[in-house]
Amino acid sequence: xxxxxxxxxVMVMGLFLVPLWALWADEPFIITLTTKAAILALAxxxxxxxxxxxxxxxxxxxxxxxxxxxxxGILASHxxxxxxxxxxxxxxxxxxSMPVIWVIAIITSGLAALAIGALxxxxxxxxxIMITLAFGQMLYFFSISxxxxxxxxxxxxxxRNGFPGLNTLDPIQFYAIVFVILMAVLxxxxxxxxxxxxxALNAARQSPERVETVGITSYKLRLIAFTISGMITGLAGALxxxxxxxxxxxxxxxxxxxxxxxxxxxxxxGRLFGPVVGAVLFILLEHLLGGLSDYWHVYLxxxxxxxxxFARGGLIGTLAGKEISHD
Amino acid sequence: xIDPVLETHNLTKSFGAVQASKxxxxxLRAGEIHALIxxxxxxxxxxIKQICGGLTxxxxxxxxxxxxxxxxxxxxxxxxxxxxxxxxxxxAMEDSVLQNALLGALGAHGSPFRxxxxxxxxxxxxxxxxxxxxxxxxxxxxxxxxxxxxxxxxRQLEVAIALTLTxxxxxxxxxxxxxxxxxxxxxxxxxxxLRKQAPILLVEHDMDAVFALADRISVLVYGEVIATGTVxxxxxxxxxxxxxxxxxx
Numbered sequence: 001x002x003x004x005x006x007x008x009x010v011m012v013m014g015l016f017l018v019p020l021w022a023l024w025a026d027e028p029f030i031i032t033l034t035t036k037a038a039i040l041a042l043a044x045x046x047x048x049x050x051x052x053x054x055x056x057x058x059x060x061x062x063x064x065x066x067x068x069x070x071x072x073g074i075l076a077s078h079x080x081x082x083x084x085x086x087x088x089x090x091x092x093x094x095x096x097s098m099p100v101i102w103v104i105a106i107i108t109s110g111l112a113a114l115a116i117g118a119l120x121x122x123x124x125x126x127x128x129i130m131i132t133l134a135f136g137q138m139l140y141f142f143s144i145s146x147x148x149x150x151x152x153x154x155x156x157x158x159x160r161n162g163f164p165g166l167n168t169l170d171p172i173q174f175y176a177i178v179f180v181i182l183m184a185v186l187x188x189x190x191x192x193x194x195x196x197x198x199x200a201l202n203a204a205r206q207s208p209e210r211v212e213t214v215g216i217t218s219y220k221l222r223l224i225a226f227t228i229s230g231m232i233t234g235l236a237g238a239l240x241x242x243x244x245x246x247x248x249x250x251x252x253x254x255x256x257x258x259x260x261x262x263x264x265x266x267x268x269x270g271r272l273f274g275p276v277v278g279a280v281l282f283i284l285l286e287h288l289l290g291g292l293s294d295y296w297h298v299y300l301x302x303x304x305x306x307x308x309x310f311a312r313g314g315l316i317g318t319l320a321g322k323e324i325s326h327d
Numbered sequence: 328x329i330d331p332v333l334e335t336h337n338l339t340k341s342f343g344a345v346q347a348s349k350x351x352x353x354x355l356r357a358g359e360i361h362a363l364i365x366x367x368x369x370x371x372x373x374x375i376k377q378i379c380g381g382l383t384x385x386x387x388x389x390x391x392x393x394x395x396x397x398x399x400x401x402x403x404x405x406x407x408x409x410x411x412x413x414x415x416x417x418x419a420m421e422d423s424v425l426q427n428a429l430l431g432a433l434g435a436h437g438s439p440f441r442x443x444x445x446x447x448x449x450x451x452x453x454x455x456x457x458x459x460x461x462x463x464x465x466x467x468x469x470x471x472x473x474x475x476x477x478x479x480x481x482r483q484l485e486v487a488i489a490l491t492l493t494x495x496x497x498x499x500x501x502x503x504x505x506x507x508x509x510x511x512x513x514x515x516x517x518x519x520x521l522r523k524q525a526p527i528l529l530v531e532h533d534m535d536a537v538f539a540l541a542d543r544i545s546v547l548v549y550g551e552v553i554a555t556g557t558v559x560x561x562x563x564x565x566x567x568x569x570x571x572x573x574x575x576x
Contacts, residue, residue: 188443196446200439203419203430210417213379214434214492215405221439 004320008273015179015276023172031171032243037283038178039239044264044275045182045189046232051261052270053198054225055205059257060116060132063139064230066252067112068105068237070143073155073247075101080158098163098177101238109234110227117226121219133254140252154248161242168242178239182276185232190272192228201225233260262300266307268314277315330393331356332526333409333496338377338387340370340550347373348384349551353528355496360518360527362537365547371530372414374547375500378528379411380404392495405434410494410525412485414501418473425469427484428456431491459490463517479510486517494525503533515539538562546570 001009015038022030043065050056078085078094085092095101120131144152160168168174192198204211204218211218241247250256259282260275267278282300289296311318331354340348347370355361365371376382378389380401389397396404405411418427429446432455433439437446447453460466463483468476476484482502489497502518503511515536518527522542531537537544538558545555548570554561561567 191443191445194445194447195443196433196437196439196441196449196452198442199422199426199430199446200433203422203427206419206421207417209381209401209413210419210488211430211434212401213405213411213413213417214431214488215402216430216434216439217400217402224440 002320004271004273004316007277007316007320011273011276011280012183014280015182019172019175019179028171031175033283033287035171035175035178035243036240037280038175038182039236039243040260040263040282041276041279042178042182042185042239043233043236043260044267044279045185045272046229046234046236047260048229048264048270048275049189049192049232050226050229051264052274053193053201053205054222054229056121056222056226056229057129057261058132058226058229059129059254059261060120060134060136061230061233061260062252062254062256063116063132063136064109064113064233065237065240065256065260066136066139066143066247066249067109068234068239069241069247069251070149070155070237071105071108071234072101072161072238072241073157074149075104076157076161077149077155096159096161098161098168098242101161101242102235105234105238106231109237110231113227113230113234114223117223117230121222121226133257136252136254136257140249140254143249143252150248152249154246154250157241157245157247160245174243178243181235181239185235186272186276189232193272197221197224262304264314266304266314268316271314271316271320274314274316281315331390332392333378333498333528334388334390335374335378336388336390338374338384338389340373340377340382340384347550348377348387349549351387351547351550351552353545353552353555355526355528357526358522359542360522360529360540362529362531362541362544363547364531364534364537364544368549369547370550371547372500373550375411375498375530379409379498402434405492408492408495410489410492410497412482412489412497412499412502414504414530416478416481416485418481418484418488420472420474422473423470424460424465424473424476424484425453425456427473428460428469428487428491429453431459431488432456435492455491455493459487460484462490463487464513478505479507479514482506482510482514483517486514486521490521490524496525497521497527498530499527500530501532502529503531503536506533511536 019031019034047061050058075094076096079096116135120128149155163177166173200216201221204221208218263278263282264275266281268274285300289299333355335351335353338348338351363371377384388395391407396407429452432452437452460469463486465483511533518540541558544561545552546567553570554564554567
């Protein structure tokens with residue numbers, strides 16, 4: 001077992017055992033914090049497919065996080081008020097079913113990622129960063145100016161959406177859902193990285209002309225990666241909205257995109273568990289330092305600076321060293 | 328006469344007032360090594376890009392096995408059977424040697440749009456990749472990170488990737504660049520045998536290698552082919568001696 005695999009196993013055990021301990025110790029707040037970390041990790045796993053494997057520095061992933069959140073908010077608010085979303089040309093009603101909401105969040109964010117990716121992937125470097133940022137900000141300002149769904153104030157959902165056979169209002173049961181989804185997506189992301197698609201995408205990041213000269217179109221690879229990435233981040237957005245029972249334009253803001261990227265860098269770009277380590281640390285810092293000062297982001301900034309300067313592989317890279325997979 | 332595998336017909340390309348390719352007509356026949364030589368700035372790289380994709384000629388055609396590929400993209404040309412190596416190694420440096428070779432096999436013989444099963448466990452792709460590494464003598468390095476290879480080994484890996492495509496024609500841009508005498512000799516011997524698999528259009532500055540390998544040589548000067556012929560013909564061509572070798576005719 002490599003050192004990285006051992007570290008990953010420790011993280012999984014931690015994510016499994018800490019909430020169980022919190023349940024035993026009657027600390028529901030810790031379960032909620034772990035849930036938040038797991039959902040942010042999920043968003044990070046999504047972005048890491050584009051950023052780590054594909055080398056696509058997207059500053060607009062909040063667009064997909066927000067779309068997932070608003071998919072949940074819009075569907076649940078209509079179900080809550082018994083008012084259909086639309087009646088003509090055909091009837092679309094709201095829903096309080098989590099699985100249905102997830103599917104719609106994934107489809108919506110996937111379609112948005114496909115459209116945004118199709119345009120922005122024609123550029124590279126700083127232009128790509130700026131275009132993705134612009135799309136994110138367009139959705140941010142659109143959500144602010146959309147009074148039907150709360151505008152700037154956001155949208156509250158009074159009761160968490162339902163999952164068959166579970167009481168989702170119970171923190172540990174909601175956490176169980178998030179944990180299973182995170183593990184499933186991590187398995188998918190791990191397999192994806194070693195699959196033919198992952199091999200080609202990773203090579204396209206390092207040498208696009210090499211990939212083209214063996215008969216593979218790098219644009220297609222990147223567009224699919226960007227779309228998959230957006231779908232996972234959208235799913236995370238729907239779960240995040242369900243955790244808070246609230247959606248607001250903040251989910252679309254560039255700060256959200258930046259925060260996801262920051263904790264991936266802290267954990268380790270391109271490392272399977274990089275977003276998980278980063279998200280857990282981010283939530284820990286927010287909780288511990290946020291209690292001491294409103295300006296806790298300063299400490300986060302210092303940590304980011306140290307990692308970028310002295311630990312380019314993030315925390316996982318520092319602890320596990322360089323690693324390449326052969327199979 | 329042997330049918331050409333790869334042909335260019337009157338390729339013309341200008342950048343502003345500079346005419347980088349002037350009506351270049353060349354052919355590459357089965358089983359041969361056709362070397363393309365010329366001083367720096369002669370337009371060799373521009374020609375390679377027009378043949379392999381990346382630059383569209385202003386006029387003229389590129390034909391592979393009788394099919395016009397002038398307007399195909401680089402990946403499409405590769406799938407049609409053009410195996411290219413680069414002057415400066417274009418490799419996935421963070422990946423293993425095997426992963427680089429697998430990439431070639433994947434592009435030509437597999438589908439990159441498979442998302443779950445590990446690429447290295449695909450027996451057919453792996454066999455192709457390992458066979459190519461075996462041929463260039465890198466099989467023992469398969470699990471080594473590419474960035475840890477020597478310069479010469481990276482050149483060999485470039486050739487191995489081209490081999491995985493089982494190409495109809497190779498286009499090699501200065502494969503000897505940066506190699507020492509020993510490395511150059513080894514690669515020369517290897518390319519000598521490789522022509523049986525597919526003909527090679529060889530752009531090279533190492534004249535010892537060119538004279539040892541080439542069946543025919545074309546000399547490019549200021550975007551124009553001033554002579555094409557056998558080694559002896561080129562050695563004794565007065566125009567070549569004047570324009571390229573810097574001698575008085």
